[in-house]
Amino acid sequence: MDSRERVRKTICHQEVDHIPLDLGSTLVTGIHAxxxxxxxxxxxxxxxxxxIIDPVQxxxxxxxxxxxxLGIDTIGLWLPTNALGFKNENWKSWSLFDGTQVLVPEKxxxxxxxxxxxxxxxxGDSSVPPCAKMPRDGHYFDLLIRQEPFVEKDLNPExxxxxxxxxxxxxxxxxxxRKADELYKNTNLCIVGGFIxxxxxxxxxxxxxxxxxxxxxxxxxxxxxxxxxYPDYIxxxxxxxxxxxxxxxxxxxxxxxxxxxVIYVSGADFGTQNAPFISPDMYREFYQPFHKKVNGWxxxxxxxxxxFHSCGSITAFLDDFIEAGVDILNPxxxxxxxxxxxxxxxKYGDKLVFWGGGIDTQKTLPFGTPEEVRKEVxxxxxxxxxxxxxxxxxxxxxxxxxxxxxxxxxxxxxxxFEF
Numbered sequence: 001m002d003s004r005e006r007v008r009k010t011i012c013h014q015e016v017d018h019i020p021l022d023l024g025s026t027l028v029t030g031i032h033a034x035x036x037x038x039x040x041x042x043x044x045x046x047x048x049x050x051x052i053i054d055p056v057q058x059x060x061x062x063x064x065x066x067x068x069x070l071g072i073d074t075i076g077l078w079l080p081t082n083a084l085g086f087k088n089e090n091w092k093s094w095s096l097f098d099g100t101q102v103l104v105p106e107k108x109x110x111x112x113x114x115x116x117x118x119x120x121x122x123x124g125d126s127s128v129p130p131c132a133k134m135p136r137d138g139h140y141f142d143l144l145i146r147q148e149p150f151v152e153k154d155l156n157p158e159x160x161x162x163x164x165x166x167x168x169x170x171x172x173x174x175x176x177x178r179k180a181d182e183l184y185k186n187t188n189l190c191i192v193g194g195f196i197x198x199x200x201x202x203x204x205x206x207x208x209x210x211x212x213x214x215x216x217x218x219x220x221x222x223x224x225x226x227x228x229x230y231p232d233y234i235x236x237x238x239x240x241x242x243x244x245x246x247x248x249x250x251x252x253x254x255x256x257x258x259x260x261x262v263i264y265v266s267g268a269d270f271g272t273q274n275a276p277f278i279s280p281d282m283y284r285e286f287y288q289p290f291h292k293k294v295n296g297w298x299x300x301x302x303x304x305x306x307x308f309h310s311c312g313s314i315t316a317f318l319d320d321f322i323e324a325g326v327d328i329l330n331p332x333x334x335x336x337x338x339x340x341x342x343x344x345x346x347k348y349g350d351k352l353v354f355w356g357g358g359i360d361t362q363k364t365l366p367f368g369t370p371e372e373v374r375k376e377v378x379x380x381x382x383x384x385x386x387x388x389x390x391x392x393x394x395x396x397x398x399x400x401x402x403x404x405x406x407x408x409x410x411x412x413x414x415x416x417f418e419f
Contacts, residue, residue: 001017002188003073003187003190004073004190006020006190007020007262010353010388010390011353014388015388018417019390019392019414019417020190022072022192022393023062023066023067023074024059024060025074025190026192026264026309027194028267028309028396029355029396030054030057031062031398032059032060032140032397033050033059035401037060039066040066043069045065049093049101051102052094052108053088054082055083056082056083056084056209057141058141058400070411072189074189074190075183075187075189075190075191077176077191077194077256081210083209084108084120084123084131084209085211086105086106086123089106090105091105091106092104096139097139106124107123107124108120109124117133118136118141120134122209122210122212128212131143139399143204143209145207145219145220146218147219152230156215156216159215160216160237161241163215165241165244165245166244167244167247167251168248173251173254176255176256177255181259183259190261192260193260193262193264195248196264196265197244198241198242198265199268200266200286200291201234201238202266202267203220206218206220207219216233238286238287241290245294249294250297250301253301253302260304261304261305262305262328263306266308268287269309269311269312270283271313271314271317272313273335274313275313276312276313280317288324295324305327305328306326306327306328307330309330310329311396312336313333318352321352322352327352327353328353328391329354329356330356331356331357331394332344332357332384332395333396334380334395335362335363335395341357341380344357349386349387350387352389353390353391355393358395358414359373359376359394364376365394365402365410366401368406373410373413377409377417378413381414385417
């Protein structure tokens with residue numbers, strides 16, 4: 001059984017020879033560049049600079065030699081542009097605060113202030129205000145809020161959407177077609193598509209990090225309260241966004257067909273550590289109609305499985321997610337209130353694929369002992385792996401400063417695991 005077949009069976013809730021592993025196929029299942037560089041060293045691979053494929057989270061490109069070495073079963077098919085609006089191309093040398101040597105895109109341009117904080121710019125244009133800040137000795141860029149004053153009567157959903165989303169260009173579609181063919185023919189990996197901006201209400205999109213002068217409501221706090229204050233504005237944005245999403249689904253399917261098996265649909269977080277952000281009724285009013293529309297098109301026209309990422313305590317939404325056509329749930333944050341792994345598997349194991357939940361990245365992986373890591377990995381595999389429907393991944397990205405011995409024991413335990 002090769003990786004592609006293994007994941008295909010798993011996401012159809014069939015048992016496989018061993019639990020499949022994802023690392024790096026999406027921007028929420030990746031690894032920080034500094035930790036990745038140390039992992040490469042620990043695997044005995046030739047020392048080289050790491051490519052940064054997400055300049056906000058400083059995620060590393062997981063290369064085929066690492067995929068082969070660790071037995072990873074997945075690979076991502078992404079847009080050529082990143083979250084800051086410039087292409088990942090024409091690489092140049094850069095270094096992280098901890099000294100890790102990396103490669104960044106040509107338009108990755110930063111300035112520092114008198115305190116040593118770094119600032120980066122939308123589309124690489126330093127003539128406009130910066131869109132994100134990395135604190136001195138930090139590991140990531142925090143998005144900056146560039147909220148302009150607004151008048152309620154001037155709030156325009158079309159303006160917001162036109163700044164944020166667009167129909168895929170011929171150039172981009174040609175790139176996706178070529179890349180899909182390359183990955184399908186030259187690997188036996190499950191290809192995960194990450195090229196549809198269908199994350200309605202995704203807070204990482206709200207500040208407009210790829211936009212030079214963002215208009216409308218761009219403050220995340222104002223955005224959340226706008227569901228009550230300006231409901232027609234939010235719904236208007238989602239309606240226009242959904243029209244673009246459906247066009248892009250049709251165009252991208254014509255380009256890549258069923259070479260991909262999974263499509264990343266949404267990264268909007270609906271939960272905090274202890275409770276949902278919004279009520280189930282509000283989810284049903286604002287989000288579910290659009291999730292149904294997008295997922296319905298995918299299920300009617302493709303063989304793709306729909307991948308939804310939502311951090312936090314989200315048990316209140318799971319029945320509604322299923323009704324909306326969600327196939328795959330990530331990151332399965334079992335440390336959040338009510339997200340007990342045994343209950344999740346018992347109640348939803350035949351309806352949802354759990355892609356994540358493999359180990360806690362808040363406590364166990366960064367701060368536990370290797371034996372504690374091993375114990376938790378075994379426990380999660382025993383619970384989530386029964387009957388298929390489980391792709392192993394850490395709960396969200398592997399962060400900076402995670403002990404390499406903990407990472408190695410995690411991968412080793414998964415490789416050796418048997419029911």
